[in-house]
Amino acid sequence: MEITAQPLFPSLVWTTLFDDRESFNERMLKAARELREKDPVGVSRTNLEGWQSDNILQNLPEFEEMNTRILQACERIAESQNFVQGLNYRHQAWVNISPPGASNQVHFHANCYFSGVYYLSVKAPECGSIFFRDPRVASRMMTYPAEKLTAFTATEIRFPPEAGRLYVFPGWLEHGVDMNRSDEDRIGISFNVVAGA
Numbered sequence: 001m002e003i004t005a006q007p008l009f010p011s012l013v014w015t016t017l018f019d020d021r022e023s024f025n026e027r028m029l030k031a032a033r034e035l036r037e038k039d040p041v042g043v044s045r046t047n048l049e050g051w052q053s054d055n056i057l058q059n060l061p062e063f064e065e066m067n068t069r070i071l072q073a074c075e076r077i078a079e080s081q082n083f084v085q086g087l088n089y090r091h092q093a094w095v096n097i098s099p100p101g102a103s104n105q106v107h108f109h110a111n112c113y114f115s116g117v118y119y120l121s122v123k124a125p126e127c128g129s130i131f132f133r134d135p136r137v138a139s140r141m142m143t144y145p146a147e148k149l150t151a152f153t154a155t156e157i158r159f160p161p162e163a164g165r166l167y168v169f170p171g172w173l174e175h176g177v178d179m180n181r182s183d184e185d186r187i188g189i190s191f192n193v194v195a196g197a
């Protein structure tokens with residue numbers, strides 16, 4: 001008997017590693033640290049203990065390179081999913097600086113097509129992985145007694161942070177970040193992307 005399986009309604013997480021990450025991250029880290037100096041209090045959202053900037057990177061010339069790459073990546077992804085031509089892609093982005101002990105509660109990003117994170121500085125893997133929670137809510141009623149989890153039976157899936165790596169995911173996909181158990185700050189840029197007329 002041959003049995004085949006077909007994924008229905010899969011959740012996708014896209015990723016890329018920037019070739020020029022060393023020099024690029026140096027420039028972006030400088031801009032991120034200067035931003036914190038200007039606004040040491042920051043804003044409080046899903047971050048526990050960390051510093052988060054306001055959602056303003058899209059308006060700041062010192063982050064122009066980052067802004068361009070976020071939009072390029074998301075437009076490529078949208079193209080791979082057959083989004084209609086001629087849409088205008090816009091984003092909001094912010095800096096997260098998470099010291100040892102900081103984490104991010106599980107959340108999702110309403111009213112955007114894509115969300116993501118780019119890592120500028122991490123001490124992996126103990127500085128805290130991003131994890132995604134199974135969006136098939138009804139599946140939580142009865143989890144599978146599997147010895148080794150697969151993408152189908154898992155309830156949470158973790159991705160280790162890596163300096164120079166970009167992750168993009170649908171805004172509706174619930175996610176959080178494990179506690180930073182390293183002795184260094186975890187520094188990244190997060191963003192939301194929409195597309196419209």
Ligand SMILES: [Fe+2]
Binds near residue numbers: 107108115
């Ligand atoms: Fe998030």
